[in-house]
Amino acid sequence: MITLRPVTRENLDAVLRLRVRDCQKGYVSSPAESLAQAYVYRETAFPFAVDCGRETVGFIMMGYYEEKGYYTLWKLMIGREHQRRGYGREALAQGIAFLMDRFGAREIYTGVLPENLAAKSLYRSAGFEATGVFENGMEEMRLTLPGPGPEGTDEAALRLRDAKDDPWLAGTDAYEIYSRCMYRPSHEKYRDEIARLRGSPRFSVFVCEEAGARAGIIAFSQKSPDTAEIIGIAVRKDRQGRGAGRFMVRAAARRLGARRLLAETDGDSAGFYERAGFSVRPFTRRFPDGEVIRYACALEISAPPCPEPEPGS
Numbered sequence: 001m002i003t004l005r006p007v008t009r010e011n012l013d014a015v016l017r018l019r020v021r022d023c024q025k026g027y028v029s030s031p032a033e034s035l036a037q038a039y040v041y042r043e044t045a046f047p048f049a050v051d052c053g054r055e056t057v058g059f060i061m062m063g064y065y066e067e068k069g070y071y072t073l074w075k076l077m078i079g080r081e082h083q084r085r086g087y088g089r090e091a092l093a094q095g096i097a098f099l100m101d102r103f104g105a106r107e108i109y110t111g112v113l114p115e116n117l118a119a120k121s122l123y124r125s126a127g128f129e130a131t132g133v134f135e136n137g138m139e140e141m142r143l144t145l146p147g148p149g150p151e152g153t154d155e156a157a158l159r160l161r162d163a164k165d166d167p168w169l170a171g172t173d174a175y176e177i178y179s180r181c182m183y184r185p186s187h188e189k190y191r192d193e194i195a196r197l198r199g200s201p202r203f204s205v206f207v208c209e210e211a212g213a214r215a216g217i218i219a220f221s222q223k224s225p226d227t228a229e230i231i232g233i234a235v236r237k238d239r240q241g242r243g244a245g246r247f248m249v250r251a252a253a254r255r256l257g258a259r260r261l262l263a264e265t266d267g268d269s270a271g272f273y274e275r276a277g278f279s280v281r282p283f284t285r286r287f288p289d290g291e292v293i294r295y296a297c298a299l300e301i302s303a304p305p306c307p308e309p310e311p312g313s
Contacts, residue, residue, distance in 0.1 A: 002090045002257075004048040004060065004098065007035065011049045014056035018079040027116045028077045031059050037074075046098070050078065050091045057082035060091045062099055065109070071099045073110040076119075086225055090257030092126050096143065097255040101159055106145050111138035126254075158244060160251040163207035163217070170194055174207075178217045181234040181269075193232075204228075204256065208235075208248045215239040218248040220256065228256050230263040246276045253301060263297040273297040 007015055015031045029037075038045040038061060050058030058078035065072050073095055078088045099105040110128065112119045120130075123141050133140040163169050170191065179185035182193070197203040197219055208216040216235040220228045235244045253261055263273060270280050278297040285294045 002057065002087050002094070003051045004091065004094050005051050007038075007047045007049055007059075011051075011056055015049050015059050018056070018059055018077065020077055021080045021083075024080075027113055027119065029075060031077070034059065034061055034075045037061075045074065047075075048095075048098075050087060052082070052087065057087050058091055060095050062095050064103075068109075071103060071105040071108050073108055086257070088122055089125070089259075090225075092122060093254045093257035096126065096145075097160075097251070100145060100251065100254075101161060108143045108145070110141050110143075111135070112141060113137065114139045157210055158215070158247045158251075159209045160206050160248060160255065161209065162204070162255075164198060164203070164205040166207070168214070169205065169207075169217075173214065174217065177214070177236050178219075178232060178234050180237070181232045203231075204252075206248065206252050206255070208244050208251075210239065210244065215244045216248055218252055220252065222256070223262065226257070226259040228253070228258040228261055230261060233263075245272060249276050249299075253299075259301045261299040261301070265295050265297060267293065267295065270295040270297070273299075 005011060012035075015035070018031050020028055035047060038047040041063065044064040044066060045061060046063060047059070047061040049056045050060055056079075059075065060073075060077075061075040063072050063074040064070075073092070076088065076091060076095070078091070096108060099108055108128075109131075110123060112123065114134075120139075120141070123143075126143065128141040128143045131140045131142050168174055172187075175185075175187060175190045178193075179190060182189065197205050202222045204220045204222065206218050206220075207214050208218070214236070216239065217232070218230065218234075219232040221231050222228050230249070233245060233248060235248075249261065261278070263278065265273060273295070274280050276299070278299045281296045281298075282293055283296055284291050
């Protein structure tokens with residue numbers, strides 16, 4: 001799993017050493033050129049190293065295009081020796097999440113050379129669509145992010161943030177939310193569950209906020225680089241039926257770079273997953289005190305049909 005880290009003096013040399021394949025050099029600026037632009041436009045440019053563990057594998061830069069008044073995915077490159085591992089897709093998902101979480105972006109634009117088919121395929125898999133505009137030899141693409149939800153919730157007012165290390169998560173307020181998805185909840189069981197989630201890097205926990213108030217919690221287990229399982233999702237009682245649950249599913253999938261989401265639930269919640277686009281299949285699970293009908297849920301998120309060289313832009 002990759003992480004975006006701001007470019008600093010500690011990782012600058014690693015970023016500058018990144019190189020793409022010879023056939024890709026015409027598609028992407030060098031890290032030195034990109035960082036020079038970031039310096040000139042430092043008020044509106046946001047450069048990050050793409051790290052896998054302690055190794056820098058790529059570079060991404062988001063920005064705000066003041067002249068046109070929109071946010072942009074400005075640069076994306078993965079080093080030639082690290083390509084074909086899904087890092088570009090993960091970096092793109094986290095870059096989108098950064099613009100959503102920090103600035104509440106509703107639309108994100110990018111530009112690609114028309115012949116850069118790998119980049120266009122990657123961006124389309126993330127929801128970008130061609131606008132029909134060509135400028136300076138680049139084809140413009142736009143991602144439209146969630147707006148008003150089907151229940152009338154303005155999803156632009158919702159924000160997802162990482163809560164795994166938030167002290168709030170161990171408190172009574174968080175318990176009152178998350179206990180709604182627990183079997184026979186108790187404060188002791190909740191404390192044990194939070195300790196378990198915090199005890200392994202494969203678990204992720206996010207909180208949904210609406211107008212500064214915490215509206216919901218979602219927790220995941222990373223099953224593979226592109227598959228995550230929802231192990232808990234709950235919305236505060238007074239915020240239910242307003243789209244926060246589906247927002248958390250979509251926003252967290254982007255954050256994790258997941259191409260497949262899984263979940264297991266009971267009959268009371270199966271309808272939620274169906275409305276969120278999951279396939280839902282009943283099965284029998286045996287417990288010490290008897291058998292119950294459970295529901296296996298899966299959501300396939302569109303992705304390129306086959307591996308492509310990582311793009312530059």
